[in-house]
Amino acid sequence: MSDEATQTLPLDAWHRDKGARMVPFAGYSMPIQYEGIMAEHQWTRENAGLFDVSHMGQLQLKGESAAEALERIVPGDISALKPGKMRYSLLLAEDGGILDDMMITNSGQHLYIVVNGAVKHQDIAYMRAQLPESIELVHMEDQALLALQGPKAAEALARLDIAGLEIGWSGPDDLYFMDAAPCLWGEVPLGISRSGYTGEDGFEISVPAEHVTALADALCEQPEVKPIGLGARDSLRLEAGLPLYGHDLDSAIDPVQGNLTFAISKARREEGGFHGAERILAALENGPDKKRVGFTVEGRMPVREGAPIFAGDAEIGVITSGGFAPTIGAPIAMGFVAADYAALGTQLEAEVRGKRVPIIVSKMPFVPNGYRRKGKS
Structure with a gap:
C-alpha cells in the first residue's frame, strides 16, 4: 500500500515529533519504532509503554436484547456479561470460520466492542447484515484508543487524577484484568479497561480524538512511560502467544483449530445456536484436523x-x-x-x-x- 493510500491517525504529528519511523499498516500510517524495537520491548517489560491503537474499530451495540442478538455470530455467553466486565470473543462466518477476534464490554448502557483495524469495515458491514434492524450499531469514528502496557502502568496512570463515574472507583487499582469503567479526566470522558495485547498488565483508554494529544502528553510526562511502536507490540504479543488476525487467524480457521476454545463459553457449548456450531462442537468433541x-x-x-x-x-x-x-x-x-x-x-x-x-x-x-x-x- 502506498503512503498516498494510507490514512493518518489523530496522533500522526505527535508520533513524528517524537521521532517515530512511520510505516503503512492496516490502511494507516503508523509508528513502527522510536528508539528501536529491542529497547522498546524491554522498556515495556520493565516499565510502561504507550501504544497508539487508534486504527482499531470501536463500536457500540445498542438496543433491547443486543447481547442475545450478538450471540448468533459469536460463541461467547455475552448475555451473562455483567456491567463493567469484558470478554474476548470471535466473529464467526456462517460456516464457523473466524472473521475477526474482538473484545466485548458490557458498559451498563450498551455493548462496547473493539475489532481489528484491518477488517473493521468488513466487520461492520457483516454485523449490520446479520443483526436485527432493531439493534443499532455505532462506529465511534471520533474516538482514539491508547494502550498503556507494562508493570508500572497503573502507577503512572494513577497520577493523572482520573475520576470514576461509578461508585467505588478510587483509581486504576480498582480494576482487575478484564474489568472496565467509565471515567473523567477533568471534563474529558474516558473509557478505561484493564486489558491489552502484550501479555503485560496494563490498560486500554478510549478517548475523544480531539483530546488524545493532551492525554498522550500527560502520560508520557510520567517517568515510567515512553511511546512504543508496532514492532515491539508484535514481539510482545508473540512472546505472549497471542494470535494476530490476518496472520494466525482467518476465515478458513475455526476456533478449535485456532486453539481458542476458551472463547466458547460453557453455556454455548451446551445450547449451540451460533454460526458454525455444528462444525465447531464436532471439532471440540472429536478434535481438530x-x-x-x-x-x-x-x-x-x-x-x-x-x-x-x-x-x-x-x-x-x-x-x-x-x-x-x-x-x-x-x-x-x-x-x-x-x-x-x-x-x-x-x-x-x-x-x-x-x-x-x-x-x-x-x-x-x-x-x-x-x-x-x-x-x-
Whole structure:
C-alpha cells in the first residue's frame, strides 16, 4: 500500500515529533519504532509503554436484547456479561470460520466492542447484515484508543487524577484484568479497561480524538512511560502467544483449530445456536484436523511467516508468526500443524531459505503474563 493510500491517525504529528519511523499498516500510517524495537520491548517489560491503537474499530451495540442478538455470530455467553466486565470473543462466518477476534464490554448502557483495524469495515458491514434492524450499531469514528502496557502502568496512570463515574472507583487499582469503567479526566470522558495485547498488565483508554494529544502528553510526562511502536507490540504479543488476525487467524480457521476454545463459553457449548456450531462442537468433541501451536527454535535463525513445517519428508504445517524474542533471547514462532504433530515436545523442522531449522512444539505463552487478576499477587 502506498503512503498516498494510507490514512493518518489523530496522533500522526505527535508520533513524528517524537521521532517515530512511520510505516503503512492496516490502511494507516503508523509508528513502527522510536528508539528501536529491542529497547522498546524491554522498556515495556520493565516499565510502561504507550501504544497508539487508534486504527482499531470501536463500536457500540445498542438496543433491547443486543447481547442475545450478538450471540448468533459469536460463541461467547455475552448475555451473562455483567456491567463493567469484558470478554474476548470471535466473529464467526456462517460456516464457523473466524472473521475477526474482538473484545466485548458490557458498559451498563450498551455493548462496547473493539475489532481489528484491518477488517473493521468488513466487520461492520457483516454485523449490520446479520443483526436485527432493531439493534443499532455505532462506529465511534471520533474516538482514539491508547494502550498503556507494562508493570508500572497503573502507577503512572494513577497520577493523572482520573475520576470514576461509578461508585467505588478510587483509581486504576480498582480494576482487575478484564474489568472496565467509565471515567473523567477533568471534563474529558474516558473509557478505561484493564486489558491489552502484550501479555503485560496494563490498560486500554478510549478517548475523544480531539483530546488524545493532551492525554498522550500527560502520560508520557510520567517517568515510567515512553511511546512504543508496532514492532515491539508484535514481539510482545508473540512472546505472549497471542494470535494476530490476518496472520494466525482467518476465515478458513475455526476456533478449535485456532486453539481458542476458551472463547466458547460453557453455556454455548451446551445450547449451540451460533454460526458454525455444528462444525465447531464436532471439532471440540472429536478434535481438530490441525491446530495452532507455539514453537521454540534451535539456533539463532528466526523462522518467519510462510515457512513450511516438516516431519521428515512430509510437509505438515506452516509458520504464521515468528521472530526473535527479546525477553527469551532466542527465536520463537507459532503456526499450524496437523493434529498428530501438535503434542508438546514434538520435534519438527521449518524450512528457511532452503535450509531446515529444528523447531519444537512448545507451551504458550512463552513468557508468563503479568495480568492483575483478583485473588492473585
